[in-house]
Amino acid sequence: MELGKFEILEELGRGSYGIVYKARDKALNRLVAIKVLHTNLVNDPSFLSRFKQEAQIAARLNHPNLVPVYDFNEADGNYFIVMGYMGGGSLKDLLNQQGPLSYERALKILEQIAEGLAYAHQHEVIHRDLKPANILFDETGKARICDMGLAKLLHSDSTTSMSASSGLVGTPAYIAPEVWEDSPATAAVDIYSTACILVEMLTATPLFQGDSTPGIMLKHFQQLNLPNNLPAGWKPVIEKALAKTPGERTKSIQELVASLRKVEKNPIREKVFHDEVTNKKRSAVLLVMGGLVLVVLLAIMVLGRGALIGPGLPTVEPQAALEPKHRNQPTDCDPNPTPH
Ligand SMILES: Nc1ncnc2c1ncn2[C@@H]1O[C@H](COP(=O)(O)OP(=O)(O)O)[C@@H](O)[C@H]1O
Numbered sequence: 590m591e592l593g594k595f596e597i598l599e600e601l602g603r604g605s606y607g608i609v610y611k612a613r614d615k616a617l618n619r620l621v622a623i624k625v626l627h628t629n630l631v632n633d634p635s636f637l638s639r640f641k642q643e644a645q646i647a648a649r650l651n652h653p654n655l656v657p658v659y660d661f662n663e664a665d666g667n668y669f670i671v672m673g674y675m676g677g678g679s680l681k682d683l684l685n686q687q688g689p690l691s692y693e694r695a696l697k698i699l700e701q702i703a704e705g706l707a708y709a710h711q712h713e714v715i716h717r718d719l720k721p722a723n724i725l726f727d728e729t730g731k732a733r734i735c736d737m738g739l740a741k742l743l744h745s746d747s748t749t750s751m752s753a754s755s756g757l758v759g760t761p762a763y764i765a766p767e768v769w770e771d772s773p774a775t776a777a778v779d780i781y782s783t784a785c786i787l788v789e790m791l792t793a794t795p796l797f798q799g800d801s802t803p804g805i806m807l808k809h810f811q812q813l814n815l816p817n818n819l820p821a822g823w824k825p826v827i828e829k830a831l832a833k834t835p836g837e838r839t840k841s842i843q844e845l846v847a848s849l850r851k852v853e854k855n856p857i858r859e860k861v862f863h864d865e866v867t868n869k870k871r872s873a874v875l876l877v878m879g880g881l882v883l884v885v886l887l888a889i890m891v892l893g894r895g896a897l898i899g900p901g902l903p904t905v906e907p908q909a910a911l912e913p914k915h916r917n918q919p920t921d922c923d924p925n926p927t928p929h
């Protein structure tokens with residue numbers, strides 16, 4: 590299948606805006622990802638012009654931790670955005686396949702996300718829909734943020750939003766409380782979502798879950814209940830990034846990373862305990878320790894018994910002490926009297 594100068598190779602997935610394909614730019618002979626917009630979106634001319642505007646802003650962002658936007662185009666009545674192809678899959682895929690990541694790996698990915706996000710925030714672009722599915726890995730394994738700045742388009746037109754997705758800006762599990770309250774979004778919403786992603790990297794489970802969208806929404810307003818197995822030093826840092834009001838939240842994404850790095854320098858023992866000693870390992874350690882205690886107790890019992898019954902048993906020393914006496918004073922019943 591062809592789309593303008595692009596050869597469509599395969600479908601990569603479907604999202605709020607439409608279908609994403611892996612494609613080859615025939616002119617430049619390079620792989621790209623093409624997001625073809627839903628027909629119901631392109632039927633709205635105001636949406637199209639706003640989308641084009643946002644695509645232009647996204648295309649001006651140039652950072653190694655952002656997925657590059659190359660073009661916004663139309664061919665055969667299809668409107669599509671052309672991006673760099675990320676061959677390493679998404680963070681969502683990674684967590685589904687590998688489960689929880691080590692603290693080192695999670696921190697490394699977080700640092701890469703933070704670099705891209707800080708750059709976007711400096712250029713006054715807010716993501717608003719940060720989630721593991723929007724963190725993609727390039728072929729070198731570097732994390733890059735996808736869909737930068739595009740989420741607000743679905744938000745600003747509620748009818749489009751309703752028809753295009755579930756009617757929400759962003760994805761319920763990662764939406765900051767103020768967004769639910771319809772307050773203007775600031776960079777703080779991205780910090781909140783990033784903290785949700787961080788916890789999810791360590792647990793492979795979304796921090797805020799529920800059976801329904803209202804159920805999940807409620808969780809964002811209830812008292813925060815972080816999983817127990819987070820490194821204790823990280824907890825207050827994550828709690829601050831997940832503050833319910835933007836004013837109390839960590840001020841910048843760099844501050845979040847710097848605070849984690851700071852705690853990271855010290856808590857080796859605590860970290861090792863939480864990171865490496867899983868429940869299984871802890872049980873094994875207890876079992877070995879229990880075994881050792883048992884061996885020591887048995888040894889004490891055996892030695893103690895030896896001490897108690899010792900005088901009744903023939904030992905070398907008393908025998909040796911008696912021997913010369915018997916030899917020197919032979920009795921009648923001595924079968925081998927010593928000759929004098
Ligand atoms: N630039 C890209 N390179 C490779 N895969 C991509 C790219 N952009 C999106 N995808 C994949 O396409 C799927 C749909 O993406 P998207 O429409 O952005 O969904 P969502 O609305 O959930 O973010 C996702 O599974 C994502 O992994």
Ligand SMILES: [Mg+2]
Nearest residue numbers: 722723735736
């Ligand atoms: Mg996406």
